[in-house]
Structures are given as structure tokens and as C-alpha cells.
Amino acid sequence: MVSLDISIQSKVYPNSLERVLEGLDFSVSKGEFVALVGPSGAGKSTLLNMIAGLEKSDPGEVFYNGHSMEDRPPCKIGYIFQQPRLMPWLTVAENLRLVMPKVSDTQIEAILGRVGLSGKSASYSKQLSGGMQRRVSIARAFLTQPELLLLDEPFVSLDAPNAQRLRDLLLELWQEHKPTVVFVTHDLNEAIQLADRVLFLSSAPGKVVLDKVVDIQRPRLSEGSAFLQWKAQMLSEHSGLLEGDRQQDCYDAE
Numbered sequence: 001m002v003s004l005d006i007s008i009q010s011k012v013y014p015n016s017l018e019r020v021l022e023g024l025d026f027s028v029s030k031g032e033f034v035a036l037v038g039p040s041g042a043g044k045s046t047l048l049n050m051i052a053g054l055e056k057s058d059p060g061e062v063f064y065n066g067h068s069m070e071d072r073p074p075c076k077i078g079y080i081f082q083q084p085r086l087m088p089w090l091t092v093a094e095n096l097r098l099v100m101p102k103v104s105d106t107q108i109e110a111i112l113g114r115v116g117l118s119g120k121s122a123s124y125s126k127q128l129s130g131g132m133q134r135r136v137s138i139a140r141a142f143l144t145q146p147e148l149l150l151l152d153e154p155f156v157s158l159d160a161p162n163a164q165r166l167r168d169l170l171l172e173l174w175q176e177h178k179p180t181v182v183f184v185t186h187d188l189n190e191a192i193q194l195a196d197r198v199l200f201l202s203s204a205p206g207k208v209v210l211d212k213v214v215d216i217q218r219p220r221l222s223e224g225s226a227f228l229q230w231k232a233q234m235l236s237e238h239s240g241l242l243e244g245d246r247q248q249d250c251y252d253a254e
């Protein structure tokens, strides 16, 4: 598994003058599940892309197991995006084989069974519902048994029961393989339900304004008393977190 050390003095895109991230420092332990919560535009996706190496970082900003990005040994990374990003003209099995060409039919059936898609390997992804496509994207991410799993609001725009089923599945798979997880969400309840630790980012330029361990036993029900108590206490102690329009909307909606 992978530990992460992040220390970003300042992130500015080359075509812009705006600072997206500034003075952002945190670490993630091996096998830890960390949620990043913050208002729109705080730079959460940018940060995830820098961790994945999809967006340029400067030397000294991102370390894997103490190694800088340039020197890190090879590491299996799974990335689940907001959109499932499947190739519509390929079957489910062919989409899975894009990340792992030599995977056997048996392995494909096994992972599809885990995500509730038994018998769908020959279906074209365009024939699947949105929720089913997301399950394929989860299967694809877990197929390689990643050491680091990055998720960018993967369950946004799903109906509540489907989103909950996928959260349960994610937790189940995480508990089996224990990859290190960085999970971006706008939904505070989702963050509390899933994560070992919640990091709150400020409005742009984003930096960590609160780093809070979620010391509630799993499974965590959002209507459970320990859950509600933890959330109420955290919000009363850190009322400033409610600054930022979309973050405010999100908390109010819950």
C-alpha cells in the first residue's frame, strides 16, 4: 500500500494567474480512507489529479511512500471519476480488459459478481443504466487491486438507494484489500459515513482548514445517534466551515 505526503506551496495553471491551491499540507497513511470535502472550485479535482500524476506537480509536492513523484517505484493506482468513462462501443469485459489485458473470463465474472453485474460481461456499456456503468467503473478500479484508490465524487447524481448500495460496496472492497483511499465529495454525510478522516478544504485557493478523525464505529448510519452527535459537535466547534456557498447548500440539504 501507499502512504502519501502532500505539500503544495502554490498551484497555478499555466494558462491562468489564479492560485488554485495554496499552503496545502497533509499526509495519508497506508490503507487509510480519507475524504476531501470543500466548496466548488476549491481545487479538489486538481489535487486528486496531481496525486495521480495526471496534472503536473513540482518536485517536493507529492510523495509516495517517501519517494518523490519522479523517483517513486511503480504503483497500482485506481481512479474513479465523476463519470464512469467507459468506451460505449466496447463490451463490459472489453472495457475491463483495457486496464488489465490478460485478465481471465473467470476473474471478470468474479469481479462483476461482486458489483452485482453477473452475466453482463458481453453487454455493451451503452446498453447499461448509469448506475450499472458506475458499478463497472468500480469493478474496473478494483480489478487491478490498486494500492492507491482515488475517487472524484463517484456517486454524484445517482438516486439515494443506488448511491448507498455503491457506498456499501466500496467500503466492502476497501475493507478486503485495504488500498489507501482519497475520496472527494461535496456531501458531508457521505464523508462521515465512509472515511477514517475528513479533510476540509477552504474556498479557492484551497488549503486544509480542518483535519478531523471520524472516530465512529462502522457501519455508520447517517440517522444513528453517534453519527448525528459527531456531525453536530464538529459543526458547532467549526462553524466557519459553513462559509462557501455550495458547501453551505450541501450541509443544509442534509
Ligand SMILES: Nc1ncnc2c1ncn2[C@@H]1O[C@H](COP(=O)(O)OP(=O)(O)OP(=O)(O)O)[C@@H](O)[C@H]1O
Pocket (backbone or CB within 6 Å): 013, 015, 016, 020, 038, 039, 040, 041, 042, 043, 044, 045, 046, 047, 204
Ligand atoms: N486545466 C485547467 N486549466 C486552468 N484552470 C483550471 C483547469 N482545471 C481546473 N481549473 C480551475 O481550477 C480551479 C479549481 O478547479 P477544480 O476542478 O480542481 O475544483 P473542485 O474543487 O474540484 O471543483 P468542483 O467541486 O466544482 O468539481 C477552478 O477555478 C477551475 O476553473
